Amino acid sequence: MEQKLRDEAKALLEQGKVDYIIGFAPGSLKFTTTPLITKDKGDADRLVINPFIVNNLSVFLTEIKGRVGIVAKGCDSRSIVSLIQDNKVAREGVIILGVPCPGLIDVNRAEKLVGKDRDEIDDITRDGDKIAITVGGKKKEFPATEVLFDDCLSCESPTPEEYDILIGEPAQLACDTELSREKIKQLEGMPLEQRWEFWKGEFNHCIRCYACRQVCPACFCERCFVEETEPQWVHPVPRWQDNLMFQIARILHVAGRCVDCGECERACPVNIPLRSLTKKMDEIVYDLFKYQAGTDKEAKPFLTAYEQEEAEDLIR
Amino acid sequence: MSRKISKKDIGKLLSQWGEKFTVFAPAKDEGMAKMAEWDGKDTSFLDWYRNTVVPPKANFLPSMEKMFSFRQGEEGYQLETPSEIDKQLVFGIRPCDARALSILDMTFEDAYEDPYYLGRRKNSLLIGLGCTNPCDSCFCTSLGISPTESNDVDLMFTDIDDEFLIEEVTDKGKELLASTSGLEETTEAEVTKAKEAKEKAYSRVTRTINTEAIADRLLASFDNQDFWEQIAAKCLSCGICTLLCPTCYCFDINDELVGKEGARFRSWDSCGFCLYTKMPMENPRHEKWHRVRQRVCHKYEFYPMNFDVIACTGCGRCIRLCPVNWDITQTLESVPAELEKQKA
């Protein structure tokens, strides 16, 4: 599968069909990959496909100038469709190398399961619905649902639905929709005050690195609302009140364009469970309006569309 | 002169010190390690602690601090500066982070003596804990920093299995030790054991960089736009590497006003943000490659030019925490060695 990807990428560059190839190369740490953005066809041999290709590469589409051949998993291709809907990316300007994905391994979870840090783990491999973690030569097996990312457990498009070239066979999933929304369920079960206290505690950790915003393909504003000073919507000082306000507003702004790729939560250095917010927003949008981001490139973006009759019961 | 203490008695030791200082020790919050106010009993950090996510610079240059509050009265403005700074003791600081504080001192003592930062430095004690298990992202040894020895702490603890060997480093540390009870004398054998542990830890730092003439090489590559654009391509311009870097110190100052009262706050800022250098007429670092170049050169070229020291301690946080695994050691290795050409 990797070889096919490398050959296709090389061909695209050689034939001048694209100016850049964006894909994944091995990272400099164990169990990591890193985005590879290149014009050089020699670099195509560095492209990899493995359970650690976490980044949503479509985030680079709004800043790269030129035609792009981009490696996209299912969630990534939905982000690309969402960007096409928003007129930020032209369909003819991208060649999507679709990569079916059976789920990505969350190294944090693996670390917790074996009580060792990642540089002390020998290997993590996927075998069907089991994942084997090897420490000190000894292999331990776990159900895949305990080691994959939360959002992978409820993935509805393991095989990209929008692509130009499909690399490999359609993927088999390890599904557990209930497990993927366990934290959300917990929050829904709490009384209102307790929920707010929970988020207060979480956002005390936020340092306003804005990684959540920068990794998100849907956050492409040239000037974010937090950077406005006239009027100053959100104070730049990282106290929990303003941190929480920033995140609430950000998620409301990307409603209907967020595909729940989970990058925001993964990127957060202080482990704030952002997917408990983004996934809930996705559910709200779907429950009320039957709209799912990135599934129809002809559809109008969610917040610029309407039906004659909808959501009337929420308004007096 | 060294002493020792059993790991089992660390709780007692911290409690003892807690009578005179606010003690900070490693703690895990949602799986994220940080220096937090010690809760009085939990010493389980001895089992898992390697290094914190938020560096100890947060104890001296907090992510948010009130500089003063003000009120408009009938006769102008009245300012109120914060009250006395608590005495704090940071237990378990690693040599890389301790060195980082000494590097930060150079800036905060330079043209203007910053009373907030320096006030905290004066009122604190650093209890260093030598590494036994460096991460694969650590590269302190390439920068002349040892994972096990430090001149930047007041006392140095070395792990010798069930006990810690305690060495005095500064006079402050000597004073503290003299007034601390419950410590035992060390034997020759234990001192040797500590030495062996230190050598072993040193050899376990496997990531290295070549810092020879790095400042000159960067200077020579300053205008090489192709090189820097390629290096910067995958950066997302978030603030993680800078905010969590122990030697980064950029800050923003904001006044917040409600009616006739308000306060001035200082908070962390990042040169990685697009609008960091925005001015009314222009933004000299509008392009991403300008900002990435700035980060690398500040650490490895400008700081050495001004203060004779590389402003990086090899803690590896930027490598571990970057969402796209942008790796400064890879960047430094690929800086074109055009020195020969320049010389000719």
Next chain:
Amino acid sequence: MEQETKKEAKWEPKLLGFLCRWCSYAGADLAGTSRKKYPANIRIIRIPCSGRADPLFILKALRMGFDGVLISGCHPGECHYQTGNYYARRRIAITKKFLEYLGIEPERFQASWCSASEAIKFAEVVTDVTKGLKEVGPNRLFIDEREEHGAKASG
């Protein structure tokens, strides 16, 4: 303690209303000229259309200390700009649901369609919303009892 109860006994909720210029604001005006009584707890900001209301307005109002926010516009199909209130409706709907999920009492954010002739409805809506706010109490969402200024390390 005594002062606190005195304060609370005197407490009146502060409600911020965003009314669209063509329908709801005119409706509020008509309520006034017709001498229809409604609580003075509401402070009104006139916006050109309910579609102008950004979720940020609601958040900022709550952050500043308002006890509740009301957005009111033309009935669907009657928007002066044809479609503004349709967009508002989507935004209002997701904001309502999301804020409740976060732990903010639903009474704190309300929305209504009120036309220029519906003076009685406007008075009723404001009375009702104010009553709801009195029941949920003062907005203490963003109040922080701890020290803010970081003499101790934060983060």
